[in-house]
Amino acid sequence: MRKILFLLISGLLLIFAAPAGVKAVSPLEGKVIVVDPGHGGYDPGAVRAGILEKNINLQISLKLKGLLEGKGARVLLTRDGDYNLVIAGLHKKEAHRYDLGKRLDIAKQSGACLLVSIHANCTYSCSQQGAEVFYYPPSENGKILADSIQSELRSIPGMSKRIIKTSNSFILRNASIPAVLVEVGYLSSPGERKNLLRSEYQELVAQRISSGILNYLVSKE
Ligand SMILES: [Zn+2]
Secondary structure: OHHHHHHHHHHHHHHHOOOOOOOOOOOOOOOEEEEEEOOEOOEOOOEEOOEEHHHHHHHHHHHHHHHHHHOOOEEEEOOOOOOOOOOOOOOHHHHHHHHHHHHHHHHHHHOOOEEEEEEEEOOOOOOOOOOEEEEOOOOHHHHHHHHHHHHHHHOOOOOOOOOOEEOOOHHHHOOOOOEEEEEEEEOOOHHHHHHHHOHHHHHHHHHHHHHHHHHHHHHHO
8 A cells, every 4th residue: 555655656746846957937038028218318207306217217127127138038128328219300299209109119019028117206295105006907917917016016125005006108008018107116205216226226126026027927827
């Protein structure tokens, strides 16, 4: 009886154990992801105490790109420096729409599976704080992705426990793939502004966004 039991357990172990030497494949392997650092160039985004949103967005986006690529993804940035995609002759709303349209084209032409736009928030009140993730309501997968990233961001020590929000923003509304906009924190909060300028904190935020993306892709497998 003991022998039969031993053979049975050995058999089960052989069936369920991963073959030796075979590396587990990351759910990000071969996936194309577009990371969009909001604003750039003449458009600084929010400005508070001399800090420009566009710079924070780019710094976190570059860190996020590194983390996702480390897990096997191919990451396209809509900008990798201090510029935007507007052409000469366009102004104000028309220029802004053109810029966002070009960013969306990058996602469309690359066959990306999702788009994450990185921004930082600002308001008149100094007390508002916390990262929050936005999605466009008709997109069910956008909502799942937003939830996945938000729950990771909530676990940052000291982070305000915010919940996902809906947005009708141009980039989310016109994305043909699951898309979210992450407001990484409030530049109007002195404490959060200080954090967002620190490279270690930016890395932490990027790590949590990356984990949220990974968890989303695992749930979709
Ligand atoms: Zn912004």
